[in-house]
Amino acid sequence: TQLLEQSPQFLSIQEGENLTVYCNSSSVFSSLQWYRQEPGEGPVLLVTVVTGGEVKKLKRLTFQFGDARKDSSLHITAAQPGDTGLYLCAGARKNYGQNFVFGPGTRLSVLP
Amino acid sequence: DAGVTQSPTHLIKTRGQHVTLRCSPISGHKSVSWYQQVLGQGPQFIFQYYEKEERGRGNFPDRFSARQFPNYSSELNVNALLLGDSALYLCASSWTALNTEAFFGQGTRLTVV
DSSP states (O other), rough: OOOOOEEEEEEEEEEOOEEEEEOOOOOSSSEEEEEEEESSSSSSEEEEEETTTTTETTTTTTEEETTSSSSEEEEEEOOGGGOOEEEEEEOOOOOOOOEEOOOEEEEEEEEE | OOOOOOOSEEEETTTTOOEEEEEOOTTTTEEEEEEOOTSSOOOOOOEEEETTTTEESOOOOOOEEEEEEEEEEOOEEEOOOOOGGEEEEEEEEESSSSOOEEOOOOEEEEEEO
C-alpha cells in the first residue's frame, strides 16, 4: 500500500510568519498535487509538480518536488489569515489516472 | 464556466437505506472520479469512470457502485448504508482518463443515523 505522510499535522502561526509543510512517501509518484480545503468544501487545486527537483511559485507559495519524486514541500511566506485551511498533498501514479493517494493533510491556522 | 457540481449538498439517511449522489463534470471533461473523505482524514479513492467505462476501483465494498452517463455526468450509489459511511463524498473531473490534474466539486455531506 502506498502512503503519503504529511507534517506537521497541525500548525498555528501569527500573521506575517513563514512556514513549511512536508509531504513524504517511500514510493515514487509520477506527479504530485497540492490542494487547499476549507471546512465543508471540496479541495481546490493549487499546483501540480511533475519533474523531480521542480520548483513552482504561486504568489507567496513555493512548491518543491523532491529529486526522487517521493516527497514535496510547500513553503508559505508572510502567511495571511486567508491562508487558513487544510493543505492536502496527493500523489499520482503512472497509468492510474485520477486514482490519487492523498495524505492526511496539514491543518493551518493563521491568526491575525 | 461552471466548475464541478454535486447534488445534493447535504443528506441524512437511516442505516440500511440506499443513497444516490450526483456529479456534473466541468464542461469538456470526460473523466469523473469519486472519493470518500471521513472527518479528519484525506480523501480516499472510490471509483474512476471515463467514457462510461470503469477505469479504476478503490478498496470499497460492493455496496458502492457508480456509473457514468453519455453526457459524462455520474452517479455514486451506496446500498445498505452503515453508520461508517457518514462522510463527505467528493467528485472530481479531468480531461482524460490518464490526466493527473483533477478538479473537485464542493462535495455531498452524507450523514447516516
